[in-house]
Amino acid sequence: MKYLLLVSLLVLLLIPDARAQSPLTVLNTFNAVRSMSATTRAKQQDPQEYTKPVIYEGEMFHYKRTPGAAQLHWGGAQIAALEQLLANRYAVLLTDTVLILSPAWEARYADALTQVQRSLPTWSILAYEEEIAFYRREDGVRRQWMEEVRIARQKRARRVARRDSLARLASPLPSSTNK
Secondary structure (H helix, E strand, C coil): CHHHHHHHHHHHHHCHHHHHCCHHHHHHHHHHHHHHHHHHHHCCCCCCCCEEEEEECCEEEEEECCCCHHHCCCCHHHHHHHHHHHHHHHHHHHHCCCCCCCHHHHHHHHHHHHHHHHHCCCCCCHHHHHHHHHHHHHHHHHHHHHHHHHHHHHHHHHHHHHHHHHHHHCCCCCCCCCC
16 A cells, blocks of 8 residues: 555656646546556465475475476576475475585575566465475474484483493402412
8 A cells, every 4th residue: 555655656746747637636546556556466376376285294384386387488497496496305304314404505595586586476485485484394303303312422422431430440359269
């Protein structure tokens, strides 16, 4: 709404004849700008289009992959690149052995997402954001597990060191040989 009002005011200020026009002209200009923004909103992609629910260890997220994205006229290459990045992370998720995201990967993802938004602003990115949010949560779980394993290993190493230290300090038992 603020955007529409701002555009209408700019039209009034920039066009000299508009100031001399009646308030009805101002209202018509405002309605024209509003209808243009409504048209833009109407062309937004359905957020559920090309998505499928995926369940991983009891948690669900939506996996959006566009068939033939590279063949889309506007933004197809950018969408295909973004979805390829996400597909690689999904494969890493399924390996269950390493962290899913890294700062370098996050930077590439942010860049790819920005390119999709620039080239095709009506494209819905909600499913991509949901997928990334899931990967971030899973990374948190894996980091916690890694920390628990590290702490358990430190405790085991301290027990072994304590045992070895006590064994070195203990005097040998006298032998019971009769001569």
